[in-house]
Amino acid sequence: MREEDARESLIALLQLAYAAEKAAGYAYRGHWHSVVDADERIRLAQIENEEWHHRDLVGEMLNTLGAAPNKRLEIRAAIIGRSLGVLCHFTGWLAPMYGAGRLESRNIREYETAARFAAGCGHHEFVDCLLKMAEVEWEHEKYFRSRVLIHPLGRRLSLWPEPPPKETIRESFPRESEETLELIEASR
Template sequence: MQNTNDDARKSLINLLKMAHSGELAAILAYEGHALAVFDEQEKRDIRKIQNEEVVHRNKVKQILGKLGESPSLVREMYMWLIGSVVGLVCLLTKYLPTSWFFAMYGAGKLEANNILEYSHAAQFAVKAGLPQLVPELMEMSAVEAQHEEYFHKKTASHFLGGYIPLWRH
């Protein structure tokens, strides 16, 4: 039984480290995304989502700290690069006809993965004997589901949404 708990704890910590770094990439990518959209309401919506990702990043860091762990510096640097490049691509392609669609599509796909990431973390928390983490992890999963829903609706509203298969979590 101890082996199962240890394995689940290791998996939980690994997933949380990935989530922490992934949130950094999202925050940076949303910076470029928000600057690249023309509609002021969409700008506000993306900024709100970006701010919620900051909250998630802080919560994940706190959870890691409670577990005696810290984020992975190598992963942080890698995801900083990824998020910065994605944000820059959003800005550089702002005036291309399909850039709006693909930015919304990419964001939605990533948010769909985040829903699963936090719900899987909650499952590992239970297996690791840390059920007190479940409510916070599931709350973050629910917020990611709201983000995914927003981007899914935006993507579906575009004419390309009828030609490119849309994801669902």
């Protein structure tokens, strides 16, 4: 992939992540307000705060790249996030836990991909932060998976694919980054 293509792909993925973190923040706010268990409320509020922090970090990266959030994605994220937050009060306990786990699983891969694009376009200063966010999303997925599996019906559901061990987020990256850099150098 050419350096400019990697940059454009990084910007598009960061714009998507920036909006998705907004949707997640609003959804988790409704989610933690909807649960009764005190420990769940605390953990879900913590996850909400981590999502807002990720949004701040992604926003800084977009700014560094001279890019702005995508207004269409931002509007859609606000509508979806607030709607999901309200629905958490009506759909019962299992559905929000399941939906959150499935989304967090996808977020892990998106931040790993963003780190690869960042390395590919020469923004190595973003890589560690993006991988750290992938690791935090891995913890979120683990939490939601564990919650779904304690529910009698949850144990019968077909779950999303389990992500590889957390350590693989960083283990595979240096090797793949070196290969990406070699391809970029070869294309010059």
